[in-house]
Amino acid sequence: MLDYILAGLEMAASWQSILMIALGLLSGIVIGAIPGMTADIGIILCLPLTYAMDPIPAMMLLLGIYCGGTYGGSITAILINTPGTPANAATTLDGYPMTLQGKSLKALQMALYSSFFGGIVSALICLFAAPAIARVAQTFGPPEYFCITFFGLSIIASISGDNIIKGIMGGVIGIFIALIGQDSVSGVIRFAFGNRKLAGGIPLLAVLVGLFALAELLSRSNYDPKNDPARKAKIKISQERVTWKEIKQCFRAWVVSSVIGTVVGATPGTGGGIAAFISYDQAKKMSKHGDNFGKGEIEGVAASEAANNATTGSTLIPLMTLGIPGDGCTAILIGAFMLQGMIPGPALFRDHPGTLYGIMLGLLFVNVLMLVFGLALTPLYSNISRIPYELMSALIIVYCIAGVYSNEGSTFHVLLAACIGVASFLLRKLGFSVVPIILGVVLGDLVETNFRNSMILSGGSLSIFVTRPFSLLFLLLALVSIGSFFYKSIKKHVKGTAPEQK
Amino acid sequence: MKIKLNSNMVTGAIFLVISVILHVLIPSQIKTYETGSMTAATVPTLLIRILLACSVILLAQGLLSKDKKEYYISTALFQKESLKRLKPAIYIAMLLAYAVLMPRIGFIIASLLLANGILAYFGTRKWWFYLIASANVFLAYFAFRAINVTLP
Structure with a gap:
């Protein structure tokens, strides 16, 4: 393992990788800070540029966008009460009240430090947990692989919104798209x-650009x-900085939120937004200043930002070890691995161990550089939300098409x-979410x-799926995933009808 | 004429038609000579049947739901306010025209038309936006050439 770590470190610390991390972060923070633009679109825009690159610099560029985008969304969440990405929604609760109190720089700095802390914790856990899981996963055969991909598809239940039928249909459409063309087993068209x-x-x-970028623009x-509030907002950054006392005050929130974010991120079908709200709630319960949450409490910003960035490393754990994407963004990253000739899943650690260690160690560099760029460029980034959307739209479409x-x-x-x-x-x-479709596309052929x-x-005989322990385990996990959706739906329904019965 | 609809009814009906058509097309679109229980047609057939079942459930959900919007089909549909709702159709038409025209007129001309068309669509009056968009078309062309991709 030490040999792989040293080899990976050498590759991750190369000037090409560092340059790509810098480019990825700079563009990721810009994209994250534009309301309505997400890291997904940034990654899709840059995917074509990675063809000619080696795998590690290529993945560093994309991970830089992923992490930068998750942090960048906090800037507009704090300054103009508009989260740049859904993962930053919880940050508005205390971030914006802090801006109203003239503490915008303090909030922005706390968001940055918290994102850095959460990102580093998550990257370290990914570095040590992923190889251990992969060692077990390397013993898997086709039945286990099938049950893993079935488990991956079962997260459709938790991301379908209110209508699971539309989620299932989305997944089916995705698998169907993946099956068009020559069959890999029989050669039949x-x-x-x-x-x-x-x-x-x-x-x-073509599927990624169409599903995410072009559909988003449409x-x-x-x-x-003329009626865009983000462009009308007057942005003024205060000069009051974060103090050591506040860092000590927030340390417990950082640790707890980073652990919550890492666990939530490693669970397929969740995401940074859910992690941020759970952590915010926990921090509120644990804090001495719980009553001040929602009124400009710095611990609130620390909790939500540490948690959402703590998902960035842990989402890579199921992706690299089992080939399961946790959300739309990681589904696109699976695509990026595939375009580099690496099929995410149990075989990845066996076939490309050095590259994977390089990627995981590079994630640590991504977080360190994010801190450096954030400290240096926060005042500049605060004006990003004023970039005219119509111009962005015209540019994105051209680069996307050129990429395809x-x-x-x-x-x-x-x-x-x-x-x-x-x-x-x-x-x-018609009320469909695109995430089940992309899950179907990336997992369809494997299924x-x-x-x-x-x-x-x-x-x-179908009994092969229940007689092997790991395939049975993943089948049960899939059933739990689907069952929890129905449990929540019934609970919600009962809650909704309870007052009427009274 | 007045009709009552909701998104589940519309989705169910559309996918019911699509899945029936796909089911009918299976023998002509998957010509396999494999024997046994698992062939190249097994999974696609299963998927189409799931889609068919989901469409029926969705249609039933829609029909049974009380949450429906009323739509009036009359000449008012062609009035100015109603046509405003069709604005995205212009964007869609521009995108599809771009994809069709690009092989014929080339990336640069097609992209210049599209990028500037989008700015005009949003009612941009600032000339330097048009300049930036046009400059970026050339930038994209040469950036991709630098990585050995010659755009049409």
Whole structure:
């Protein structure tokens, strides 16, 4: 292990990796700080640039955007009461009241220190936990792989919103998209409609750009520049800084929130937003100043920001060891691994151990550099929300399309991405979430191949999935995941009808 | 004419039609000569049947729900206020036209038209926005050339 750590350290500390981390962070913080823009879009925009790179600098660029985007969202959450990303929603509760009290710099600094703390804790846990899980996972065969991917798909239940049927349909659509083209087992062409260009399947980048970037731009096509509150807001940063006393006061909140964020992040189907609210609630209960929460309490900012950044490292644990994406952003990162020729899952640690250690150690550098950039550039970043959206929209669309074309040099793929974008926009209008669709796309081929191989192994008997301990464990986890959704729904329903019965 | 609809009814109906069509198309779209219980058609067939079942459930949910919006189909649909709601259709048309035209007129001309078209769509009057957008089209072209990708 020490050999891998040293080899990984050498790769992560190369000038190319550091340069990519810097570029990723700078652009990630900008993207995160623009309300309505998320790290997802930033990663998709930069994916084509990573083709020509080695895996570690490529992943450093994308992880820089991921971590920078999660932190960057706190800037507008604190200054103009508009979270840049959903993960920063809890930060507005105390961050904005602090701005109103003339303590904006203090809040911004606390958000930065907390993000750094949470990010480092999470990266360290990822570094030591992931290889241990991967060692166990390397003994898995097709039935276990199938049950893992089934468990991955079961998180659709927790991310479907109010209607699980639409979530299931989204997952099915995603798997169906993944199956179009030549079947990897029999070589039979499926649903190509006689089009030779479809026989190779629908490229992942076209799906990602269409589903996330183009659909997001279309969703905001009703944007009115004259009535954008973010551009009208007057941003003035105070000079009052965080004191040592406040850092000591917040230390307990940092530790507890980082642990909560790491555990929540490692649980598929959750995310930074949930982690931030759970940690905020815990910090409020544990703090001596609990009554001041929601009125500009610095511990509130510390708890939510430590927690949401603590998810950034731990979401990589199920991704790298089991191939399960925890949310939309990590589903895109799975795509990035695939484009680099690495298939996330149990075999990844066996086939590319040095690269993975490099990525995990690089995540520590990402967090250190995030602190440096944040300290130096916070006043500059505070004006990001004034960047005109209409201009961003025009630029993003051009770079996205150029990226899709660059993948395989095909204008047909550009047309596919545009069609997927329009379809995704219409599905959003009908109340669908895009995350189940992308989960289906990235897991679809694995689900089918491992299901078929398991059936061949067992001679067509489904009992193979319950007679092997790990496949049974993942099946049970999937059932728990689905069961908890129904439990919550019933509880919510009972709660909603209770006053009527009285 | 007055109709009552909700999103579940619309979604259920649309996907019911799509899944029936896909189910009918399976034999012509997956020509497999495999024998046994697992073939190239097994999983797609299963998926289409799940989609079909979900569509029926969704349609039933929609029909049974009291939460429906009333829509009036009349000439008022073509009045100015109603047409405003169709504004995203212009954006969609621009995007699709761009994807269709790009192989014919090239990346630079198509992107210049699209980027400036988007700015005009949002009613931008600042000329330097158009300049920045146009400059970025050339920047994208040469940036991708630098990584050995020649855009059409």
